[in-house]
Amino acid sequence: MSHLLESILTVAPILQKAFLFDCMVGVTDREKFLAYYPAPGLHLGIKVGDPLRPGSINATAVAEGRRVVRKISKEIYGIPYVAVGYPIMEGGQVVGCLSTGVTTEQEDRLREIAENLTGALGDIALHTESLAKEADYLAQASHTLSDTAAQMESKIAETSQINDLIRTISTRSNVLGLNAVLEAARAGAAGRGFSVVAEEIRHLSQTTSTSAKSIFRILDEMNQLVGVVSAEMERTLNHSIEQSTRIQELYAVMQRLRDMAEQLKTAAATTAYEE
Template identity: 80%
Template sequence: MVSKLLNSVLMVAPILQKAFLFDCMIGVTDREKFLAYYPTRGLNLGIRVGDPLRPGSINATAVAENQRVVRKIGKEVYGIPYIAVGYPLVENGQVVGCLSTGVTTDQEDRLRGLAENLTDALEGIAQHTESLAQEADELSSASLTLSDAAIQMERKIAETSQISQLIRDISSRSNVLGLNAVLEAARAGAAGRGFSVVAEEIRKLSNTTSTSAKDIFRILDEMNDLVGVVSSEMEKTRNHSLHQSTRIQELYAVMQELRRMADQLREAAVLGGRSE
């Protein structure tokens, strides 16, 4: 004879199944066999009313030990991974049967797999991001070094310009002295011919020096312009590097947060599918 408690559970079992937020398999048994079985589309173990309790099953264990049993069943048993709960039904101090429920863990398993894949991907991205940040810092440091070198080069060019100006002054004075010497040689007549030749050579040397000084100045001006361009571009590169480094650090922080969230997601999936 079926107990009143079992009758009550048998009446409410199909209602309970519809009341659950997610698909839940429900089974009701007495101490020996199934009295009712309500599968779901995603979880059907092929149990029929009247099937005996299998030794060691959730239902048999709950009945034999008079305690709630939670067990995760692997895919290898029925082809569907699920979590089952067996709850003993006690009437007048005696176990009269069991109410069992089950839900699939496909979603949890997929969620866990996705979380693990996401964690691995984020780990790889974080490593690359950290490497990029280090390279950006090194590029910024190199740009700063090159910028300092460009400044030093500008100073050296300025010093060279001073020397070239000195050469130009010497050339100008030599030209004046050569011209005076030519005039004096002309006044001396025949006696000053030899001196006149020397004076003319001094003037030629002065003109050549003056021309060379002009070329040096032109080259130095061009070099100074180029150094200015290089210095300007290096400053831009350095600013870009610093900006890039800052952005990479921000990206790295975001990646760390995403990795933390992925770990929490994985833990939630593990806890959701953990048996007691």
């Protein structure tokens, strides 16, 4: 047996303990395994004396005299791992192979979590964006309603002025009617017909006055209600604006988290497994 191969067989178990992560180590000659040290989480069932499988990293490294790196999927041995086969050269000839392997189960689990997190954050970001748009629409609608309530208050104030004018006219009509009655009484029989007209004027004046009072009362109640609505709309508008701002801030945070998840997914991916 090659002296270099014997030396590697001696230090192989020491090399296994020197790795930072749990690592399996195998040593072969050109045909079979001379030593195999499985890792706690990675045991391929290899035994000393097992022949090299055609196409395996050990067989390829021996046959081609080059370093071979492969990522093995979970479907092969039930455990995902990365294996490295390094040809042992002595006297310009390949005399064997030193192979190592570490499990990628934690990496794959991390990548899966990152992918799920990215998907979940993407969905949340879409819903948050939709909520932000709806909050903006609500703020705009509240602003419009607040302006409308202010316009209603202005129109009611104008109507109140007209009602005051009606009350003034009613009062003056009542005075005129009363004077007409007095004049008709002085005229005696000649003013009898005029007296009937004067009474009708007074009656119309009183009716108008009563109606004006009712209208004024209703307008006053409407004005109070509009005031309440206006105040509530103002509070709703302020709340909508604040909500829109908070949702925008939340959306920005979700975007940052999404970017971080993408970076995590990229970091979890294996990029250095090249031959």
